[in-house]
Amino acid sequence: MAKPSRMKPPMGHDNGWWWQQAADGKLAIQRCASCQTLRHPPRPMCSECRSMDWDFIESCGRGTVTSYTVLHHPQFPGYDYPLIIVLVDLEEGTRLTAQLQDCDSEDVEFGMAVESYIHQDADGFKIPMFRPATEGADNAN
């Protein structure tokens, strides 16, 4: 039997497009087409100007860890534990919740520089994740 896969995010009008961008290899950030305000998680209306018109930009993927937790229990099928979840402040100014890979759970820390990539599961599902920023990356901000 194949290894169990992660729980798939339920997708509707307001979020399905973001996952489609991830499937196409992009970390998207929703943008108000009227006042240009970026927002995440995506919503149907701009909370600043109430415009319902929006597009999106592709994030540069660079950011810093503003909080994190390491999940040990309970353990769900489809995930590897300990499981590091980070809150990342992206350079563009929005914040994203995602998994941190390629990092020992004892090495994750507040303020650490991370970069995003699109992870692909064995069943083909694609999902944005982070890993520690590589040496020499531009994290001047």
Add this chain to the structure above:
Amino acid sequence: MPISLKNEAAIAGIGSTEFSKNSGVSELSLACQAINHCLNDAGLAPSEVDGLVTYTLDSTDEIEVARAMGMGDLTLFAKINYGGGAAVGLIQQAAMAVATGAAKNVVVWRAMNGRSGKRMGQGVSGDILSSDIIHWSWYMAYGMLTPVSWVAMIANAYMHKYGVTVEHLAEVAMAQRDFALNNPAAAGYGKPLTLDGYMNARMVCEPLRLYDCCQETDGGCALLITSTERARDLKQKPAVIRGVTQASSRGQEQMTSFYRDDLQSLPEMELAARRVYKMSGLGPQDIDATCLYDAFTPEVIMQLESFSFCGRGEAKDFVADGNLRRDGQLPNNTHGGLLSEAYIHGVNNIAEGARLIRGSSCNQPEGVEHVLISSGVGVPTGALILGRD
């Protein structure tokens, strides 16, 4: 002229079932038992009840309770959303109904097979597509499925900023466990908790260990709210509602308000604090005991700041000084709370608040005039101040 809810209504009856890990009965049965105890406590017949309020998460509908218990005409029935955030929202619904005449005698309850049935800690699923499920979708795919994982994210940021240590968390857990040692109804009865025991328990979601997390309980708890005047004619000393409010703030999510600039405070709880203090005309210096919602230990510490018992970042020292214990400045959850009595989604904390006003807590401090009680933390929430008649 708007109606102030101050002193309009009172908690006049308290009832609970046994708290267990496997009730062996339906949640409707638990609800009926709890409400029956509550009405007997107050000395009121079921036929006198005309309002029923519970949680959206409760599986028992109002009319099922009414039929089972032989209630007659109902003029108020409502369910309040957001898990434990509903707790004092039930009291607000009931108090509004009583103050306006929408109903005279309102029973609020929560009954759950929270251990043998649907366990909150087992996480969310995506069965029905709703705005709420789209919200959860941002966490589900990453395996962030449980209340403790969401709370850990905020707690870690708060602890990092203010230098809160696991010993501070442990003190919250141990102080409440010590109270439970005097409460035969509590899950923690007969089970003392030491710092070693706390530290050696399993890590759940860093930085939170097993004893930072509340119980999972089968049980029910019910309260009767009626006018302060009618309450005086019933069997028990009224616990008068001095102030009550619900509260949700900008950027509010259910458990995952991760996108606000400041992760180290609870703006919705600060709103609740401003509202109940203003309505009651009281301030933090007037509060003699609290039942702060305690699904997880760091929530208690953060709320001490939300309700201005301490300045920002100072709650850890307040806790370390033993102030949440019986002889401290602010005995908190004297029944053991959700951590060490039972997890009845906060209704059992409101019941303890009413007992503290009656003077009948199993750990009754001297001279309690006012008790502050809060609803769930990190969700749309609320606060309640009870006082003596």
